Amino acid sequence: MPALGVNIDHVATVRQARLTYEPDPVWAGVLAELGGADGITLHLREDRRHIQDHDLYTMKKTVQVKLNLEMAAEAEMTNIALDVRPDQVSLVPEKREELTTEGGLDVITNSDRIRHCIDQLKEAGIEVSIFIDPDVDQIAAAKNLGVQGVELHTGRYADATSADDQQIEYETLVNASEFTIQQGLKLHMGHGLTYRNVSKIASIPNVSELNIGHSIVSRAVLVGMEQAVREMKALITS
Numbered sequence: 528m529p530a531l532g533v534n535i536d537h538v539a540t541v542r543q544a545r546l547t548y549e550p551d552p553v554w555a556g557v558l559a560e561l562g563g564a565d566g567i568t569l570h571l572r573e574d575r576r577h578i579q580d581h582d583l584y585t586m587k588k589t590v591q592v593k594l595n596l597e598m599a600a601e602a603e604m605t606n607i608a609l610d611v612r613p614d615q616v617s618l619v620p621e622k623r624e625e626l627t628t629e630g631g632l633d634v635i636t637n638s639d640r641i642r643h644c645i646d647q648l649k650e651a652g653i654e655v656s657i658f659i660d661p662d663v664d665q666i667a668a669a670k671n672l673g674v675q676g677v678e679l680h681t682g683r684y685a686d687a688t689s690a691d692d693q694q695i696e697y698e699t700l701v702n703a704s705e706f707t708i709q710q711g712l713k714l715h716m717g718h719g720l721t722y723r724n725v726s727k728i729a730s731i732p733n734v735s736e737l738n739i740g741h742s743i744v745s746r747a748v749l750v751g752m753e754q755a756v757r758e759m760k761a762l763i764t765s
């Protein structure tokens with residue numbers, strides 16, 4: 528059964544819309560932990576569009592489950608990770624203009640820069656995973672870089688608009704999963720997974736971690752709305 532890493536980035540997205548103190552992603556992380564999350568994932572983007580440095584530092588002191596930091600393989604981020612010491616770093620690609628992470632990190636083209644980052648993190652005792660496309664050449668290149676695991680990008684599966692296309696993307700993920708396990712790497716998956724599409728992915732053999740964020744935060748907003756309004760109404764009418 529895969530572990531669930533809850534990505535709380537978009538709690539911070541709502542907070543940053545007003546540059547205020549709520550909703551607090553650390554508080555959300557604690558509630559996610561109480562709800563059974565096996566890990567908390569947060570992505571400290573170079574443009575700081577949602578998670579801020581202080582969120583990461585406070586999260587490290589607060590949350591007791593696995594802390595997974597998603598970050599670009601850049602010196603600034605590596606130094607932050609070496610200071611905070613999350614349980615795991617997941618190296619991801621970043622583009623300023625993207626709405627969300629569009630594809631996996633190209634570990635073939637960028638291998639020298641990525642290797643330097645991985646070596647420093649591993650030396651500090653931090654597990655390293657790389658977020659890559661479900662492609663055997665990328666998985667083999669990740670293995671060569673010495674990471675402990677890979678997170679296969681499920682975005683194409685999640686975005687498929689017909690059952691046939693979704694099945695093709697699913698089979699690609701299954702084949703890439705088998706190759707990942709043959710390489711002796713831990714198998715993580717994530718991106719775009721929802722309450723509707725997660726079951727098939729969760730039943731792929733040997734998946735050790737699923738990272739899910741946007742869909743859980745979206746549902747949390749809706750299932751919490753009735754209580755939130757009731758509490759405000761009580762204040763107004765008391």
Ligand SMILES: CC(=O)[C@@H](O)[C@H](O)COP(=O)(O)O
Pocket residue numbers: 534536537569570597619626627628658717718740
């Ligand atoms: C790497 C990945 O797939 C995501 O979890 C990532 O955090 C997406 O970035 P946003 O949270 O900014 O959409």
Ligand SMILES: NCC(=O)COP(=O)(O)O
Pocket residue numbers: 534568658678716717718719720738739740741742
């Ligand atoms: N690495 C994927 C992740 O952390 C969550 O992605 P999403 O569910 O927010 O699309």
